Amino acid sequence: VPVRAPSVCRPRPPAALNDGSALPTGRFSFNVNGYVKETERGLQCTVGSPVSPSRPLWATVDKAPVLILGGFSKNKAVLLSDSDFEDFIAVEVDIDSCWIGSLTCPWSEFSSTILDAIATESTLFIRQNQLVYYFTGNYSVLHMATPGSTLWTRVLNRVCVGKLNPVPFSHNGSEYVIAIGRGQQKADFFLGTIRGRTRGRGAHRGRGSQPGCHTRIQWAVYIPEENKTLLLVEQERDNATSYHVVPAASLPLPAATEKSFVMLMGFEEYSDTPMVLRGLSYNPFSTIFYIWGNAILQSYDIKNYLFLSGFPSQSVIKYFIQSYKGEVVCVTEAEEVWFLVEGSSAVQQLYPSSAWSTYANIQLLRGSQDYGVNESSLSFFYNQEGLQQLVYIHDRSGRIVKRKFPIAYILSELRFIGFTNLCPFTVMKFRDLPKPQRFSRLEHYRAEPPVVTDETGFHDNKSLAVYQGLVFHLLWLHSDYNRPYADPVHDPTWRWWKNRKQDADYYLYLASTGSSPGGLYINMEHYTKVYDLRSDNELPEQIYLDKGDAYTFSVTLSVHSTADDSKGKPLDFLSRLKLTVVLSHPFNVGFSLQRQNLANWASVLYKVRRGAERGPRTGVGTTSWGPLCHRRPCRSGYRMVPVYVGCPPGKRMAFDITNTVQYTTSMNKRYFNCLSQNPEMPCFFFKDVFYPLFLIQDMVTGDSGSFSGRYTLKVIGAPTTASSERRDERGRLGAGPRPLCWGGGGGLCLWGTAKGSRTWQCPLPGDTEPAALRRWLCRRNSPCHDVAPVGLTAPNYFFLVAVSNRDVDTSTYCDYSLEFVIHVHGLQLSSTRKLFFMKVGARGRCPRPLEHPPAPHGRPENRLFPR
Template identity: 30%
Template sequence: MNEQCEVWYGVAAETVVLKLLRPSSGYSLYSFLGGQITPSDFHEEEQTLSIFFDADNQLQEIIATVNNSTEKLRIIKRGLEVADIIEHEEWLLRKEELRQDDTGSFEMPPPCPFEVLRFEFTNIQPYSRLKQYKLEAPYVSFNDRLHTAESLKVYQAIVHIMKSLDENAPLEVNELTRFDPVNAWRQSKLPLMPYNDYIFRNHLLESQIAISPLEYLKLNDDIDVEATSVMPEEIFLDHCEIFRFAVYLTATINQGNSTSSLDDLRLSVLVSDNNLLQVSTNREVFHLNNSVKYQVDVADRGNLGSQSVPGVGLRPVSVTFNVWNSPLNCFTHDVYSGNQLQGTKSLSVQLGCPSGRHLVFDVDGTFQQLRTSYASIYDCPIPDPKYPCFYYKQEFSPVFRLLDLATGRSSLFTGQYSMIVIGGSVDNPTNAEYFNNQQIAQYNVQNGSGPIIWKPADVRSHGNGSVPIFTHEYSGILWNCEQGSPCGSVPMNFPWPPEYYFVIQVTNRDVDSDSTYCEYTTQFTIKVHGLELSKNDLVIIVGWSLGISLLIILIFVCCNRAKRRPKRKPRPRRKRSRVAPMPTIRESELSDDSETDEEVLNIEEGFGLGDISRVNVNTPGVLNDPSRSSHQSNLHVPTIIPRHVTSERL
């Protein structure tokens, strides 16, 4: 709108095409036919205060007018139907040209060079980033089969639940299945579905409102959604990604059954920034049905030169598609949307990291790769289902996947990344201690400046000698908990070996700008068991082992000594009435030259028992020797005195 309050409408094609909307003959005809309605109680004089495009890309204007009855100023918003105004203008121009034609022929070349313009998009969801869900309204068993406020509340609650599940679902990836946040909720409701269906069909449900879990699911373009002909408002392209679609043009048939020339049926493309975006076309002509097909590729050139988190820092580039001689000349008629301009389509391309993409640690893929490297996997003695467990002596080779929340698909991450340990805990991963920047550099940088926690398994994973850079092919690390590191002196939980929870951060920041515009960062916690024992634990174990060994040896020696000691046989008691052997004491001849005294007692059997007494036997040669004491010279031999005792010298 210029200073003279003229409203001009234009399209930027090969050249800028402008047409006057108001005042114009087309606007007057459109207003006369009742297209531009103004309430009867307003003056015809009006003044436009503002003109703009709304969110639906419809031209709107703000006008000021005065009420006839109250003489008060009123502000009104009114839409300008551009297609209707231009179509009426074209009709008047064609009528004037027909009137001035002196040949008498009523055939005129149509103003629009094509009859059909159709776009065909397949698998558009990864680029449009629109999530599609199937959410049917609840079933009602009312007599009129109409929904009430209660049933609409149920439907609103279900929609809220679906949105909450989509936003708060845990990011889990699997190579064989898609990420579906609704699936867990649907599976939990399926067992009750036959019962709910029975009571609903038999009118036993008090609320008379029922839902079916099968009516709530996430749609995917490559499975559930057919190809569409509606061009999206905007698409998102990552580094060197390509968006492909097809454009079909069918020539217009004139009144004499002649068709427009197919050579003139062409598509032109206008790009706002050719340094960032490249658009290429491939033209095919089909003479059988008088149509032309264009295969269009919209590709990122990879010149953006920056990384950002998903959905942030996007760079918009505009692409306009025009059919020759069609801007402001072609119209389409629709019952619901009315007349629309045709022949020109605009597409906004957002270059950068698309929203909804995440880097996720693939636990199943990591264990699968571990099984291919080792014959056996040593799992934790006490496994924790929330945290995957790995063995300290085995190489840790993590696998990562890129999860796209828009499509639910995940793909193997093959870019470069760096990995560091940012925290850990001995027994409670929820209260893990996070390291400061100095500790992170000390424990992770491979330059020998301090005790490290890990080291790369392959020297090809080093980036510049101190900061390791990993890829999918070289992703293994070896645990090396040196003394002084947090995991270097972990106490053992007897009888199990030491365990430690590691909090690991993986990012491709500043190391993968050549393959993606996305800055992926993820954190995950793993459990490592079988750590090396500390010196204190070794001393305690050796001390306890020696103590237990000595105790076992002492018990063994004592048991063996007790076994070797002879057992004393108990003396049998003799009864007086029993017959005992008859002893006979006989003094043997002793040599006078012997220095020792010897006594030989010969026991002979006898009969009968007598009283028990002592007999003093004096050794010959020493009986009258006063130099010997009485106790040395006397030999006291306990014996049994029988009835008849025979002694040579007594």
């Protein structure tokens, strides 16, 4: 638009489109802003620093119980929420806010703003200026080595921290946080590890002191599974700026083409727009790596990159949000919101857009409390329900509201004019799905409130307190069930009701007559573990596959076609519809598809099977289906499911004490139990052959069966009693003679030393067939070699035994480990003690006459028992 000198503000009437549409009369102003200038980093304000209301919400994915949001200008305040910001509290953090500026760590201006905030499963991290603090929560269930914090603790005291970067996923019980330096440490970053306590370690030191070359780390991404750190390094040399992904080459900004992407191979044309890169992002499920700034570069192997030319180079991304389920959202410095699907090259602008304005106006007309005329965006984040937006509505009360961002509505409106049908199909159904618990590994319990037997039937504080106690006891049984000995019935609630089942009819009779104690009736069938959930025709959130497992289901796509489309071509419209499967780790997960056209139903049936026959011992992969369709109120046609190949959680090995006693009795033709019997721990006779049997119990599905693989069994300790501390006893015995393990056929040598050596012999695989002989042997110098009897009973002993199938069993990906105590009685006396008792017996039969006066207190002096 031409600008008439000397004015920089020009009214402009709207022009007609000459298509018959009537436009209302009006004018708008075209203003030229002389208070900004264009630099290499984009538009910069010259009158000061503009306030950016939106900031990222960083947390460990699906693990952080509390979310924390900072970034409130000139306030030491953060927002804390344990409900995904359904509700929250504003907290002023209690930190010293000391100002430590120096030549090595220059800071242009002191600010009390909490600039970065990260929430992990156990710890909160914040950064104010160059100072980093952490606060540890009080979580007894995490078995942390340190108690919860009472004050914020400063960490990295000698480091000039310029930025905190999150690590979205934990690994092997550890969580991580990355700190990037500034000042003279601008080429350094530090990786903090959280495992019970927080500690930091330097991981990289750049060469920032070379003449004419200045290096600065912009972003860092840590991949725990591969123990690899990727750095986005900005290098300034001879007044030229280049970017490197370490290790990578310089990445200039390519020129956009008519296609939605450019394959960077070194032969493409480049534009004159300088590249401004701000950060990195990596999805471990799809193995897609992103570099973002005023461009989006996508890579599947961190070597070859695709330039997504649909994103404008005039916008600079401020933060990058991944759902880790196939969707990515970018928020720019101008508060623009962009959307893309992983694996696709199309980038769509969601806000500002005409579709967003239409949707927001409709919500205002409906009187929705989640929308306002004047509002500011605080943050975006993904949860189980999709993309969420946290906004501040400027009304009389000034409210902060969390609302679901309408991605499906906006995308369907943006594509409404371009397509007759928004999707090539109308209905997508999943059929023939297996029971979900075996593959999703989620445990379910049934806990209904007690029945109030009075006339009103209303609950009061007393009944609710009873219900709370019942639920607490049910959860306690769940956590306490992980014991080494298998119960006769594989159910955590079996011990609760085993002695009360016979009285169930009596309690029901009392409830029917209104005579229940306390006016409450508790039905024992309402507090059980649920093993037989049915599929709701939806794929699980994640799938776990063990060795040889396969997940099979069917997908039906019903086609929407007009009479003109299908006239004379009954199967032509079905041929346009295809199902695509993308595997991120094809070496871990196998896949097969079978297609069948159902012309009478205008549908296509796909039978899908995926298995882990070729999978490694541990691995992860994703499976996604296309095409993606945008139909209100939700998107359809696209699913991304993480597939974990390895040991499914919830499986354990247990000592089958019931069948072990029965089989040992049948094979030895006898069974001698201890005089003082313990039903929780039966005794085994020392001279009998020991036939241990083990079970593999599935805590999710309720399956329990004999272990048929190979294992190693060794004695690692000897507690004095069944309830003594086994760890301390094992450590004490480690200084003495070392135990031997199961032999090839000579039996079990307990605490016998190897010839010429005092080292622990390696364990040999134990034969799982019951015919294998396992006898108890207690040789010289072992604790069980010379055990003194108590009273008139034979000596007995407790052995701490460890069983594992690690490195010897190839039937499963699970590494089972089990420690349990075996009570053995009837041990033989050592030769020294036999001779001692023989001498005592002989002396007792032939007493000598007293040559000395009696000892004090009337006790005779016995020289066999010196004082």
